[in-house]
Amino acid sequence: MTALGVQARGLTARYGRTTALDGVDLDIPAGAITGLLGRNGSGKTTFASLVAAFRRPSAGTVLVGGEDPWENEDLLPRVLLVRESGDVLDSESLRANLRFTEDCRPAFSRDVAERLLDTFELDLSTKPQKLSRGQRSAFGIVQAVAARADLTILDEVHLGLDAPSRYAFYDALLEDYVAHPRTLVLSSHLIGEIERLLEHVVVLDRGRLLLAQDVDGLTSRGLAVTGPTREVERFVVGRTVLGRQQLGGTAQATVLATLEDAEVADARAAGLELGPVPLQDLFVHLTADGATDAVRETRGTS
Amino acid sequence: MPPVFDGRDPIYVQIADQIRQDVLRGDLQPEEQVMSTTQYATTFRINPATAAKAFAQLVDDGILYKRRGVGMFVAPGAPDRLRAEGRESFFADTVDPVADQARALGIPLEDVIARLRAHAARTGAAQDGAAS
């Protein structure tokens, strides 16, 4: 079993008159952990559905490991999409559901499943309809991690989980990923929590690809510049400004920039403080209304 | 080179800096085995590729070295090398900004020097001994 990458070209999905995904060109590298980020309605879930062959593209193509996933009998057992709501048989016990997963997934690990069931304190004799939202999410996580699918997509599976359970999830996922490398795609709103788990980031915005980049590159592109308003304004000339804040004579601007050493020295000499922009803030700025065009213009030059 | 802006750097640079500090302080001794990248990743909840990048950088810089099939170890000359590099950048990265800031605040340079002397006297001879 080898990890599976994803290639999308001109990928488009329409629901009636609504275009959920609009001509997306995107590569998700095999064997890495990629964050799939975007606001609600950005097309994340639709993208995941197309990759896992839950639906067919209206136009364009998506390839998984170089193959079309639609009705692909050999490929699909190695592709797993776990959705927030969970796709389980409500009338059957968790045990029956998990056994079904075990039957369907060639790399399924019973040890991992049982360990996670302990962690999340799930009782296998329960039926899914009796579970709380958090327990439902936890059960989806058990299925997802234990299945060890070569491409595993987790769409908002953390919803309803409290912080300790989420961290238990991150730990379990990372531990099993290290032992059994695979392609992981995580979609979450809790960017601050998952940032360090990610190697790559994909940001979708209103059905279009905003950026796809490695995390290190992205975080070093964001820069918070603080100082006297006049100096800040001089600094940002010719740069992509994502956001501005003003307090008295002091201003802070969030810009997309990778500085040379000389530029750093100049900025400091001008009394400017240069600081980091957490991925979460960068994401908020990038996907704010009206930010899209500014980012697109610079995307090609980065 | 120590980071100019702590936290602005990518995570792998921060990890590498952390290990450099451990070596400088003696928390990690020469020839001591360091955590594997996977241990590091799972312990600190960090992407393994990011951790591997940090370790690769440290190997490139001669701070760590690999023993095939065994793991990674602190290079024998690592503390000296780090100290030498630290001295080079110390004045540019640490002292100069202090001087700039002192001037901006209107603090006479003599006061700054006096403060440094007093601090050194308080923290004592132990450090002088370690540095020599």
Add this chain to the structure above:
Amino acid sequence: MTTSTGTRLGSARPVRRQGPVLRTAASLTGWFAQIALWYWALVLVAVLGVPFVVGAVGDVSVSVLWFARQSGVWFPFSVLIGVAATYPPVHVAQGMTRRAYVKGALIAAVVLAAAFALLMAGGLLAERAWYGAMGWDWSLQDQGWFDPEITFGSLFVAYLATFAVSYVSGLLVGTVYAAAGGWWGTLTLPLTAGPSLLMTILVGNSNDWVPFSELFGSDGGSTPLALVLTVGLVLALALAAAFWLIAARRAIPPRRG
């Protein structure tokens, strides 16, 4: 870390490593069997109990199992509507193709129809023997297709045709509701559920109204077996084809959480 039995999958059961079609068929049949067990328990209680109640106030002359025929058609029909509406997302989420689902579900429907037909036909004959031993009169309530001398083979084939059409029809009804929504689901009911109704009428009534029945050797009383079989086969194939065309293309929509 506590180790409770509630988190053990159990080693007694081996992993099933058959192909997706057989796995689907086996799973659907297995899940259905759990519900069917309750159904047959209820039927058994009625068959054994009702004659004594009737006997207390009058003469026992009617087959209770013959009445149960309608429930044998419509109960699995409604269960399969639910299966067709709710199972495919789980199937696709576990990395199997819609093709495998369609094939597996059709196999399951035919297996279920055969099992129900077997129990119904065997049950009717057992009931007839029992009535005879008790000195009760076993005649079928309406002047329908079954005469008191009917053989097991004819009964089985007639039931199999009726049930198979009905169960595939259930799969189709559920699929159209899930894939196209309530309006289309309801509007197309004459096409999707109509065949099931047609079969029960064909088997249950005299055939005065059936055109060309003479061609199949009708004696003017009951519908000939050959006609039942032919109509059943044509309807089942048409329903299965429609089910295939819709279910093999169906998108799995986001589930309301």
